Amino acid sequence: MSRKTAILFLSLLALMLFLPFTQAQEKDAEPQNGLEILMKKHGIANSTAQVTPTICALCGLTPPETSQMPPLESVLKFWNELRGADPDAVVEKVLIFCPDATGDFLVPHYPDDWKPLFEKTDVRVKGTNVLPSVTPVCFGTIFTGAPPETHGIRKYSDKYAPDPIKVKTLFDVFAAAGKKVVIVAQKGCSIDMIFRNRPIDYVSTKSSKESVEITKKFLRESDYDLILCYDGNYDSVMHGNGVHHPKSIAAMRDSIRWYLELSEAADEAWSGKNRLTAFTPDHGAHDNSKGKGTHGSDRADDTVVNHFYRLRMGK
Numbered sequence: 001m002s003r004k005t006a007i008l009f010l011s012l013l014a015l016m017l018f019l020p021f022t023q024a025q026e027k028d029a030e031p032q033n034g035l036e037i038l039m040k041k042h043g044i045a046n047s048t049a050q051v052t053p054t055i056c057a058l059c060g061l062t063p064p065e066t067s068q069m070p071p072l073e074s075v076l077k078f079w080n081e082l083r084g085a086d087p088d089a090v091v092e093k094v095l096i097f098c099p100d101a102t103g104d105f106l107v108p109h110y111p112d113d114w115k116p117l118f119e120k121t122d123v124r125v126k127g128t129n130v131l132p133s134v135t136p137v138c139f140g141t142i143f144t145g146a147p148p149e150t151h152g153i154r155k156y157s158d159k160y161a162p163d164p165i166k167v168k169t170l171f172d173v174f175a176a177a178g179k180k181v182v183i184v185a186q187k188g189c190s191i192d193m194i195f196r197n198r199p200i201d202y203v204s205t206k207s208s209k210e211s212v213e214i215t216k217k218f219l220r221e222s223d224y225d226l227i228l229c230y231d232g233n234y235d236s237v238m239h240g241n242g243v244h245h246p247k248s249i250a251a252m253r254d255s256i257r258w259y260l261e262l263s264e265a266a267d268e269a270w271s272g273k274n275r276l277t278a279f280t281p282d283h284g285a286h287d288n289s290k291g292k293g294t295h296g297s298d299r300a301d302d303t304v305v306n307h308f309y310r311l312r313m314g315k
């Protein structure tokens, strides 16, 4: 073997031995869990993946096996104080309102609009969502408690795959416990599509306004135990006009008002039941270079959201 060949051989050997080591080190430096990446990046202690384990804990149910985060301590603490002398009391009725894209970035810009929601809320939780910060990926995590790599929707177009959510959801847990669930959402939107083929009811509407009206009707006239009402208005309007356009802000105001109306309707219809209403957006948004709203990145505008929890004991 010539000297040149020997050097080449030794260099190759060193590279072969060293390369896997450096790759492993780089891999270890990245958070392994899709829920933690944004919590670490933005220094926020809560994840939107805690919605499912929290609602399960309030209702005395076991969360799905793939749900990876603990329930929200602040919500459980409030519930424990509220139920006081009745430590076995569980939440019996749940209304979840999903106002698409109404992220934390809006709150400091429009404090007067958000004030009534803060005032009618028992516990506000600021949390991060998951990447990419788009609707089906984020709601997949909210209603399974699992990161995208586990629940199965890793990009927007996955919502068109047959049965894209590969694990058990909050809705499956409720159905298995003999509870009645309905998802009310505009036809063809992510929430209308990704949770199909489960033993629950689905109502596809023509608009968010109609979804809100049907939810009010269900509160008055049905015996559903969990109602999910989806409002995609702010998201659609800001994509076309920009996140601060007057039309977009009108849609944001509708989201807040509709939730407060639904909360009141739930108080009337479920006055005898222990109940939860929650306002749970999936992501925020920001303007692109052309002044149109967009989202999907890891920046705070897209990934930090407030979830609002309100709990009442039945009389």
Ligand SMILES: [Zn+2]
Residues within 6 Å of the ligand: 100, 101, 134, 135, 136, 235, 282, 283
């Ligand atoms: Zn969305």
